């Protein structure tokens with residue numbers, strides 16, 4: 042690497058955040074509001090606002106929403122092109138708004154360039170031939186995660202393999218798509234693209250999709266995807282990716298494999314720590330490339346914190362946001378908030394209908410050895426939940442697992458319309474110690490999907 046010129050300008054601040062992620066930018070806003078001098082360093086002007094806004098949650102959910110609400114005057118190809126254009130307009134507007142929000146002349150500056158540590162308090166930021174040194178009392182690493190490319194022969198070399206970022210840059214619908222991976226990204230993209238009319242094959246190495254869910258839920262998801270036109274192949278040990286003209290072939294198992302126009306590699310995301318110079322200044326990095334932190338998100342240097350995907354925690358925007366709360370408490374509060382305080386953190390896979398869970402799966406609950414009551418209810422069998430029929434989607438299933446002695450809710454899984462909203466009610470209840478009986482007898486608006494809790498928890502046995 043070329044030497045950094047020693048005479049480059051220096052910016053002195055109280056707080057520097059590396060990476061425009063959710064936790065870091067929220068911290069920048071909070072500290073600027075307290076009159077601190079702050080700098081937010083982002084390597085790309087196409088990433089102001091971070092992954093979620095530009096290449097993650099927002100564009101995927103915008104495309105999924107539009108897939109669910111097609112314009113009957115347009116065919117799938119035209120509808121995808123329109124949806125992609127509308128999504129790009131949305132993310133561009135959010136990106137610009139994020140820049141304006143965090144680049145105010147008073148105390149907060151967005152520095153566009155790639156940062157690395159020069160010493161424990163100094164970051165060297167480079168953009169082309171421009172170099173700036175940012176010296177900060179406190180530094181927060183918020184550099185996110187990037188798609189993993191496991192050593193499947195031909196995967197990295199293929200010109201027809203893209204990651205989720207490449208998929209989100211498409212302006213035309215692919216004719217045929219192979220999705221590698223049956224996790225969040227794989228399942229969401231497979232479902233979404235099938236809805237626009239792409240012929241999708243999803244290859245999952247393991248025996249089932251979404252292996253962290255209960256087997257029955259994985260099976261239900263597989264049925265939903267299959268009904269939506271996705272060819273799901275589980276137990277697919279992929280051994281070769283080969284380009285051939287404008288086609289690409291993925292070999293798996295003993296057969297011929299499968300061919301398509303494009304391959305999406307959705308094989309996990311790993312923390313972005315390379316080239317940051319962390320270990321050189323004494324910041325420990327773990328085996329998965331994550332910045333090693335304690336429950337207060339402190340790294341091995343007392344004035345450096347790591348928030349969001351880069352610290353190896355769960356990869357969700359709302360976890361990055363909660364990381365912000367922990368660091369803010371360190372910097373301005375009592376320093377007590379910790380990752381160990383987190384209970385009942387829900388998650389959602391945004392298929393149609395979505396899948397959401399909070400707490401334990403049934404299998405995890407059984408493994409605790411506690412006495413259990415369980416309920417499994419198909420949405421179509423719930424007579425008092427007309428919302429599903431109103432929206433014309435009574436697919437899916439809901440499950441609950443409860444401690445039979447204490448009535449504590451241990452876990453709820455919802456694979457149904459509006460699951461991403463219903464689950465938040467359950468999560469709040471669990472965090473506040475609501476019993477299964479109190480959630481069962483809760484008064485919910487009608488007609489809503491939340492009132493399914495009356496039915497589900499009324500069937501515990």
Ligand SMILES: Cc1cc2nc3c(=O)[nH]c(=O)nc-3n(C[C@H](O)[C@H](O)[C@H](O)COP(=O)(O)OP(=O)(O)OC[C@H]3O[C@@H](n4cnc5c(N)ncnc54)[C@H](O)[C@@H]3O)c2cc1C
Nearest residue numbers: 060062063084091092097156184185349350356357358361
């Ligand atoms: C396709 C997809 C869909 C997703 N959907 C959801 C969802 O629906 N809900 C959900 O909760 N989560 C979702 N996620 C996960 C979510 O996007 C991430 O967990 C979240 O955005 C992580 O934010 P972060 O704070 O870690 O940092 P990020 O938002 O990842 O920001 C890190 C920033 O650091 C910058 N950077 C990196 N290195 C440097 C450097 N050396 N110098 C300067 N800048 C640097 C990067 O350019 C980037 O902008 C999705 C992810 C993907 C990929």
Ligand SMILES: NC(=O)c1ccc[n+]([C@@H]2O[C@H](COP(=O)([O-])OP(=O)(O)OC[C@H]3O[C@@H](n4cnc5c(N)ncnc54)[C@H](O)[C@@H]3O)[C@@H](O)[C@H]2O)c1
Nearest residue numbers: 191222223224225226227246307308309310356389390391
């Ligand atoms: N709705 C959401 O909240 C949402 C949406 C998208 C992404 N995300 C976040 O982004 C993260 C990354 O998503 P993802 O889908 O890339 O990862 P993932 O961990 O959810 O799934 C990765 C998949 O790749 C497979 N895999 C891994 N290595 C492999 C190998 N060497 N060969 C074959 N298969 C292999 C795994 O079996 C798994 O099915 C998620 O864990 C999640 O935290 C969240």
